[in-house]
Amino acid sequence: MTQPGTACITGASAGIGAAFARRLARDGYDLILHGRREPQLKTLCEELQRAHHVSAEYVCAELSSPDDLHRLEERVRAEPALALLVNNAGFGTRGRFGEEDINLQDAMIQTHITAPVRLTYAALPGMLSRKTGAIINVSSVAGFLVSPGSVIYCATKAALTSFSESLNLELRGTGVCVQALCPGFTRSEFHQRLGIDTSGDFFRHFMDAGDVVDASMRCLRRGRVVCIPGLKYKFAAIAPRFLPRRVVYGLGNLYQKMRRNSP
């Protein structure tokens, strides 16, 4: 477990990232918050500075833009007390692979893979020299599953989980650890951005973003590398390993039908 120092959180203007910002400010971390929407970031920084007497600054950057990403990398590299990096920014798409804009799918690869990899690379030298630090990569239960309609999403999240586990092994004994946080359905702006009406019964069963963050912090304390909040999502992640692939494919198709029928 890291001692409070500075935490950098990507995608902190909403949802799980904002919940990380609130929890870490309460725990006494100074904050570097990233997102694209300046008003939300500015308001959150002011709220957390007032409530918890920590310092909070923000960086606006589109993570699929190499120049923007480079600016954030430089800020992370220069931070002398970086204790925690949370690579959280991400988004979904609704279309099928062959029909969805290829540039949007490429932007997802940049946001879910290139950005966490480059920001981790920027954070590591300082953490290693201080012999302490943690990197939390917000992946997804979707990384354990297959789902038509979420082809690049599932693939990038599977890659992010794998990256986190291998890197954590590589860093054993250094004082620096890596976690793959794999939430299931969580209340945030994620589904609204896809144009999905989230007022129905189905969405009432979603996890609270604050509970996801609390689970992540518990996993960090206990040294768990892959953290899956919620019992039903642990089951959803583990079951595909034991089920015949044709059953896994059938479940993937069923989920896609449910998504297509959602308003």
Ligand SMILES: NC(=O)c1ccc[n+]([C@@H]2O[C@H](COP(=O)([O-])OP(=O)(O)OC[C@H]3O[C@@H](n4cnc5c(N)ncnc54)[C@H](OP(=O)(O)O)[C@@H]3O)[C@@H](O)[C@H]2O)c1
């Ligand atoms: N919600 C779920 O059910 C769920 C389940 C499993 C995993 N996750 C993962 O959890 C993470 C956070 O998602 P969330 O549910 O909290 O969604 P959210 O409420 O929509 O928040 C997404 C955050 O990521 C930022 N972001 C998205 N695309 C970006 C880009 N290209 N460049 C820079 N910033 C970008 C957004 O910035 P702006 O708002 O400023 O544009 C926002 O701060 C994602 O990685 C997602 O894949 C979510």
